[in-house]
Amino acid sequence: xxxxxxxxxxxxxxxxxxxxxxxxxxxxxxxxxxxxxxxxxxxxxxxxxxxxxxxxxxxxxxxxxxxxxxxxxxxxxxxxxxxxxxxxxxxxxxxxxxxxxxxxxxxxxxxxxxxxxxxxxxxxxxxxxxxxxxxxxxxxxxxxxxxxxxxxxxxxxxxxxxxxxxxxxxxxxxxxxxxxxxxxxxxxxxxxxxxxxxxxxxxxxxxxxxxxxxxxxxxxxxxxxxxxxxxxxxxxxxxxxxxxxxxxxxxxxxxxxxxxxxxxxxxxxxxxxxxxxxxxxxxxxxxxxxxxxxxxxxxxxxxxxxxxxxxxxxxxxxxxxxxxxxxxxxxxxxxxxxxxxx
Amino acid sequence: xxxxxxxxxxxxxxxxxxxxxxxxxxxxxxxxxxxxxxxxxxxxxxxxxxxxxxxxxxxxxxxxxxxxxxxxxxxxxxxxxxxxxxxxxxxxxxxxxxxxxxxxxxxxxxxxxxxxxxxxxxxxxxxxxxxxxxxxxxxxxxxxxxxxxxxxxxxxxxxxxxxxxxxxxxxxxxxxxxxxxxxxxxxxxxxxxxxxxxxxxxxxxxxxxxxxxxxxxxxx
Ligand SMILES: Nc1ncnc2c1ncn2[C@@H]1O[C@H](COP(=O)(O)OP(=O)(O)O)[C@@H](O)[C@H]1O
Ligand SMILES: [Mg+2]
Numbered sequence: 001x002x003x004x005x006x007x008x009x010x011x012x013x014x015x016x017x018x019x020x021x022x023x024x025x026x027x028x029x030x031x032x033x034x035x036x037x038x039x040x041x042x043x044x045x046x047x048x049x050x051x052x053x054x055x056x057x058x059x060x061x062x063x064x065x066x067x068x069x070x071x072x073x074x075x076x077x078x079x080x081x082x083x084x085x086x087x088x089x090x091x092x093x094x095x096x097x098x099x100x101x102x103x104x105x106x107x108x109x110x111x112x113x114x115x116x117x118x119x120x121x122x123x124x125x126x127x128x129x130x131x132x133x134x135x136x137x138x139x140x141x142x143x144x145x146x147x148x149x150x151x152x153x154x155x156x157x158x159x160x161x162x163x164x165x166x167x168x169x170x171x172x173x174x175x176x177x178x179x180x181x182x183x184x185x186x187x188x189x190x191x192x193x194x195x196x197x198x199x200x201x202x203x204x205x206x207x208x209x210x211x212x213x214x215x216x217x218x219x220x221x222x223x224x225x226x227x228x229x230x231x232x233x234x235x236x237x238x239x240x241x242x243x244x245x246x247x248x249x250x251x252x253x254x255x256x257x258x259x260x261x262x263x264x265x266x267x268x269x270x271x272x273x274x275x276x277x278x279x280x281x282x283x284x285x286x287x288x289x290x291x292x293x294x295x296x297x298x299x300x301x302x303x304x305x306x307x308x309x310x311x312x313x314x315x316x317x318x319x320x321x322x323x324x325x326x327x328x329x330x331x332x333x334x335x336x337x338x339x340x341x342x
Numbered sequence: 343x344x345x346x347x348x349x350x351x352x353x354x355x356x357x358x359x360x361x362x363x364x365x366x367x368x369x370x371x372x373x374x375x376x377x378x379x380x381x382x383x384x385x386x387x388x389x390x391x392x393x394x395x396x397x398x399x400x401x402x403x404x405x406x407x408x409x410x411x412x413x414x415x416x417x418x419x420x421x422x423x424x425x426x427x428x429x430x431x432x433x434x435x436x437x438x439x440x441x442x443x444x445x446x447x448x449x450x451x452x453x454x455x456x457x458x459x460x461x462x463x464x465x466x467x468x469x470x471x472x473x474x475x476x477x478x479x480x481x482x483x484x485x486x487x488x489x490x491x492x493x494x495x496x497x498x499x500x501x502x503x504x505x506x507x508x509x510x511x512x513x514x515x516x517x518x519x520x521x522x523x524x525x526x527x528x529x530x531x532x533x534x535x536x537x538x539x540x541x542x543x544x545x546x547x548x549x550x551x552x553x554x555x556x557x558x559x560x561x562x
Contacts, residue, residue, distance in 0.1 A: 052470050054466060054469060054470060077472075078472035078473075078474065079472065080472075081469075081470060081471065081472035082471065082472040084470070086467065086470040086471075088463055088466075088467065090461075090463055092461065092463040092464045092466065092467040093464070093467075094464065094482065094485070094486060095464075095486060095560075096485045096486050096488070096489070096559075096560065096561075097485070105468075105471070105481075106471040106472075109468075109471065109472070109473045109474075109477050109481065110472070137561060153471075157471070163470075
């Protein structure tokens with residue numbers, strides 16, 4: 001759907017080259033919600049703006065539906081842009097127009113007949129839940145409502161792609177949740193591919209299928225949300241994961257283990273969905289001659305599904321412990337933890 | 343040697359008429375010239391919608407040039423041009439030419455500053471929707487900046503009232519002419535006070551109308 005092939009964007013900055021986006025290769029599949037996370041200045045905004053050619057790539061190419069937009073003449077480009085919706089951190093609504101006219105705007109500039117516009121506007125305002133606010137002005141709305149108008153406006157021309165530039169960064173956590181839920185409905189009900197960028201891990205955690213982590217213009221890591229949470233490779237990715245889920249064993253617990261004379265049987269059990277966690281441990285306690293001692297645990301939600309890990313000490317004969325591990329490995333991921341190494 | 347104010351009332355009324363006419367026509371003409379100039383200054387600047395660095399640089403210098411000439415000098419300096427355009431260099435019609443040349447670049451700057459208040463994100467959103475540059479100018483820039491432009495044009499109008507009083511100096515007619523002819527040259531203080539009060543009133547009314555209009559427009 002969206003294909004970045006060796007894409008760079010270079011800005012001249014006081015005579016120096018600034019590589020805002022540096023050699024990025026990414027493929028975003030049709031119908032997925034793809035998140036790009038990175039700290040401020042990582043190049044995320046520049047990256048999304050390359051998709052609808054608000055920025056022209058300096059190197060490489062971006063294919064949208066297999067098409068390189070830089071090759072299109074201006075009028076064709078404008079046509080394609082109507083198929084790519086975009087929402088923004090600060091909403092960017094027309095302050096002098098009502099909600100209704102804001103949503104109608106993209107249709108109106110496309111020359112859609114009036115009757116059709118009215119019908120579509122009603123439809124889309126109903127979808128975002130703003131029918132009762134249709135005749136109000138943006139400055140009479142809350143942040144969350146403004147973003148709903150932004151989403152309605154972006155969807156008015158029935159696009160295939162929705163670009164979100166920090167769409168929830170100006171909103172409080174509750175409102176963020178409701179906007180993310182709405183974005184998920186946009187994908188589920190209209191099948192729209194969503195590319196969202198953010199600096200907040202809890203945003204990608206809620207809705208994204210796959211994510212890429214950006215730093216200094218580069219994509220340093222990418223994968224499914226579960227892969228990145230259970231096995232982050234790059235230090236920056238680990239830092240981001242840590243903002244929503246502590247996955248290092250606290251020092252005090254490690255010390256305690258060493259003091260007690262270091263059991264050799266400490267494991268990290270990573271699981272998706274509650275049903276795979278706790279029950280499995282109680283099963284092995286029953287089936288094998290081992291005692292399960294939970295040292296530390298963390299649980300979070302990824303796309304609404306519980307995801308977590310437990311660090312457990314298995315006490316018992318080596319042989320029994322190994323059998324137990326072998327047994328639970330069928331349903332959960334198990335890694336051995338070396339007490340002194342962490 | 344006091345003059346009866348009542349006796350002069352018709353003259354004051356006529357002078358008021360002349361002032362309003364001068365200001366009105368100048369404002370209209372200067373806006374017709376200044377508005378497209380102001381828009382051009384915004385869209386051709388670097389990073390603008392229709393970026394054109396050379397065009398911007400030239401236009402910018404020309405506007406600056408005319409803005410730096412004091413009105414009183416402009417008034418005299420362009421007498422030949424005035425004669426060419428209106429056939430005479432004295433009277434109300436003749437005063438309109440320097441007033442337009444004086445205020446058009448000023449209005450261009452005011453329009454420019456109003457348009458620059460429109461958030462770049464809003465322009466970007468329109469671009470992302472596939473709007474053409476003309477659609478962005480007429481359907482985003484102007485409606486979004488209109489309320490601020492009306493306030494700025496109010497300021498320009500008040501400036502014109504002041505400048506039109508100076509135009510009295512070259513026999514342009516109007517309240518300024520009256521104040522100078524009677525109040526200053528013949529020491530008839532009553533007349534001078536009456537004309538000044540009238541000018542104050544005109545300015546007050548202009549500002550009030552401007553404020554109301556601007557507020558209305560914010561909510562079309
Ligand atoms: N138009 C521009 N001109 C020069 N530098 C820019 C421009 N846009 C962005 N940059 C620079 O590119 C880098 C990445 O910016 P951006 O994509 O906005 O990052 P993010 O959205 O991740 O915060 C920053 O260092 C920024 O200063
Ligand atoms: Mg950004």
